Amino acid sequence: MPFTLAWTSLRRHGTRTLLAMLGVAVAAAMLLDMVMMSTGMRESFRKLLLSRGFQIRLAPKGTLPFDTDATIENTSGIIRVLRQNPDLTTISAVLGGTIHIPRGDRVIASSALGLDPRVQGDYELLSGRDPLAPDEIAGNADFIKATGARVGDTLTVASGYDPQTREYSGARKLVLTGQVRFLYGAARQRAAAMRLATLQQMSPDKADDASLFMIRVREGVDVDSAYRSIKGKVFTVNVISTEFALDQVDERLRYFRQLAVILGSVSLFVGFLLVTTLVTVSVNERIGEIAVMRALGVSRAHVVQQIVLEGVAISLVGAFAGLLLGLVTGRYLNGILKSFPGLPEAIDFFLFQPRSAWTALGLLALSGIAAGVYPSFRAASLPIATTLREEAIA
Amino acid sequence: MTSTESTRRAATRDLPDRPAVVEARGLTRDYAFGKEVVHALCGVTFDVPAGDYVAIVGPSGCGKSTLLNLLGAIDRPTRGSVVIDGTDVARMADREATSFRLHNIGFVFQRFYLMPTLSARENVELPMAEAGMSKADRQERARELLNYVGLAHRERHRPSELSGGEQQRVAIARALSNGPAILLADEPTGELDARTGAEIIALFGQLNRDGTTLIVVTHDEELASAARRKIHMRDGLIVDG
Numbered sequence: 001m002p003f004t005l006a007w008t009s010l011r012r013h014g015t016r017t018l019l020a021m022l023g024v025a026v027a028a029a030m031l032l033d034m035v036m037m038s039t040g041m042r043e044s045f046r047k048l049l050l051s052r053g054f055q056i057r058l059a060p061k062g063t064l065p066f067d068t069d070a071t072i073e074n075t076s077g078i079i080r081v082l083r084q085n086p087d088l089t090t091i092s093a094v095l096g097g098t099i100h101i102p103r104g105d106r107v108i109a110s111s112a113l114g115l116d117p118r119v120q121g122d123y124e125l126l127s128g129r130d131p132l133a134p135d136e137i138a139g140n141a142d143f144i145k146a147t148g149a150r151v152g153d154t155l156t157v158a159s160g161y162d163p164q165t166r167e168y169s170g171a172r173k174l175v176l177t178g179q180v181r182f183l184y185g186a187a188r189q190r191a192a193a194m195r196l197a198t199l200q201q202m203s204p205d206k207a208d209d210a211s212l213f214m215i216r217v218r219e220g221v222d223v224d225s226a227y228r229s230i231k232g233k234v235f236t237v238n239v240i241s242t243e244f245a246l247d248q249v250d251e252r253l254r255y256f257r258q259l260a261v262i263l264g265s266v267s268l269f270v271g272f273l274l275v276t277t278l279v280t281v282s283v284n285e286r287i288g289e290i291a292v293m294r295a296l297g298v299s300r301a302h303v304v305q306q307i308v309l310e311g312v313a314i315s316l317v318g319a320f321a322g323l324l325l326g327l328v329t330g331r332y333l334n335g336i337l338k339s340f341p342g343l344p345e346a347i348d349f350f351l352f353q354p355r356s357a358w359t360a361l362g363l364l365a366l367s368g369i370a371a372g373v374y375p376s377f378r379a380a381s382l383p384i385a386t387t388l389r390e391e392a393i394a
Numbered sequence: 395m396t397s398t399e400s401t402r403r404a405a406t407r408d409l410p411d412r413p414a415v416v417e418a419r420g421l422t423r424d425y426a427f428g429k430e431v432v433h434a435l436c437g438v439t440f441d442v443p444a445g446d447y448v449a450i451v452g453p454s455g456c457g458k459s460t461l462l463n464l465l466g467a468i469d470r471p472t473r474g475s476v477v478i479d480g481t482d483v484a485r486m487a488d489r490e491a492t493s494f495r496l497h498n499i500g501f502v503f504q505r506f507y508l509m510p511t512l513s514a515r516e517n518v519e520l521p522m523a524e525a526g527m528s529k530a531d532r533q534e535r536a537r538e539l540l541n542y543v544g545l546a547h548r549e550r551h552r553p554s555e556l557s558g559g560e561q562q563r564v565a566i567a568r569a570l571s572n573g574p575a576i577l578l579a580d581e582p583t584g585e586l587d588a589r590t591g592a593e594i595i596a597l598f599g600q601l602n603r604d605g606t607t608l609i610v611v612t613h614d615e616e617l618a619s620a621a622r623r624k625i626h627m628r629d630g631l632i633v634d635g
Contacts, residue, residue, distance in 0.1 A: 005511070005512075008509075289507065292507040296495065296496070297572075300492070389459065
């Protein structure tokens with residue numbers, strides 16, 4: 001009977017109940033978005049770091065990968081040292097730089113990565129083929145669009161350009177072999193890939209430099225021991241494990257998470273207040289009925305149960321609607337934040353994880369129970385005779 | 395006049411061989427309003443034998459409803475005892491009193507107090523559901539009771555779709571649902587017109603003839619006259635009965 005009474009009580013003021021559920025849905029959507037945001041960025045970044053199976057990265061001393069323009073010198077020497085360790089299956093050096101492509105009366109500037117195209121640690125091929133030969137280049141959609149080139153076209157590519165004298169340095173003719181997508185590229189960032197040696201040759205001051213090393217460890221080998229081994233042999237670099245990188249990301253995203261926790265808590269509290277207010281108002285309106293139920297022999301426990309059920313029902317229905325709303329708004333906001341300058345486009349700010357949804361649902365269910373506790377105990381503790389007398393007078 | 399002096403023991407005139415189903419002894423009920431204490435009942439003693447039909451009458455504020463609340467175990471006396479069907483309910487803990495009311499006492503109120511969101515049948519089922527009766531059994535009994543009060547055809551109607559007299563009949567059916575030892579009614583005709591009130595009075599008469607012990611608090615002379623005996627109260631005391 002408590003279920004029937006709770007259900008009919010909610011239906012009695014259908015519009016009010018619906019509005020309360022919508023209010024909870026908005027709070028739940030915000031809570032879910034905040035839970036997704038607080039955990040999603042880290043998880044998304046972890047997935048991105050491990051997407052190509054590289055567990056260790058080497059960056060210039062004191063920096064993070066592509067954090068600055070600093071480079072690692074003596075790349076060939078470092079590779080020789082690393083190859084002595086049989087546990088390191090893939091060692092991919094990457095050099096970052098800027099290239100300039102004259103097209104008609106315009107000069108297109110673009111980021112460029114010199115890398116080992118056979119490894120594809122930084123990009124995935126969408127069409128065409130990898131730039132395997134020394135005079136080949138592959139570009140992303142923004143690069144191809146800006147240059148207006150098509151696969152098979154030959155481009156003049158320079159590593160330096162002086163706009164005052166309109167002179168190019170390190171210019172080479174490169175053939176566009178395909179369209180690629182850079183895993184760590186920012187939105188609307190023009191970028192191209194070529195062999196490491198090609199970019200090094202175009203940049204005389206970086207003839208044996210790299211911006212980053214990406215290293216895969218043999219399957220079954222402890223990554224930590226490989227990490228320690230590298231640290232003990234190569235002293236001129238910053239050795240970065242995935243966990244270390246994630247810690248760094250955590251550190252940099254700390255403000256986002258704090259914001260998410262605060263806004264999530266506020267949403268939860270607003271939802272709680274909304275349900276408490278509605279259930280309290282509903283109980284106040286039915287105080288005579290509740291006193292009669294108690295007079296008829298309905299136990300306090302069943303009165304509490306009925307009222308808590310009302311709170312939980314509003315919270316749960318609102319929460320489920322809020323999950324859908326949260327997913328839609330999360331997706332929309334994710335689209336906006338992904339275009340944030342300088343951040344990899346592949347990073348998701350609002351990553352849906354079942355755990356996030358369960359966490360949000362669990363918190364809302366608990367808040368629904370808590371919201372019903374005060375009005376239900378108030379109702380169950382009514383002095384029956386006094387309440388009936390006051391109701392009769394009223 | 396002291397409370398002891400004023401206490402009258404009601405005689406059981408026409409049911410002398412029946413055991414008392416209600417035994418009230420020295421019932422006193424005081425209410426504190428700030429520093430002022432109001433004596434609502436000043437030592438009331440009386441018995442009601444099983445099968446009796448008692449009307450408690452008297453002016454407003456004389457303690458009729460307070461007495462009914464004590465008999466129904468929804469309030470506790472300041473002093474004295476109330477034994478219903480052999481059980482002293484005056485000192486029961488809330489949980490015991492709730493269970494006792496559920497199984498032994500039927501209430502009928504002036505304003506009916508049906509659950510507005512439930513149908514007539516569901517309202518009658520409510521105490522039976524609380525008592526743990528199976529759905530099939532309680533539905534069958536609710537139909538029997540609605541038939542008894544002449545509302546078999548209205549079982550699916552909500553209170554808002556029933557007249558005042560019909561609502562009171564449903565409330566009476568609800569009060570009878572768990573087979574109570576006594577049925578307590580507080581101004582059961584107070585909200586009804588004369589014709590509908592007469593129907594309820596007739597129904598109470600029928601109930602009593604069928605063996606239900608009734609105690610009604612009323613200002614309605616017709617209802618009081620229909621009872622086997624009247625207890626007159628004034629200033630928290632029984633003055634006649």
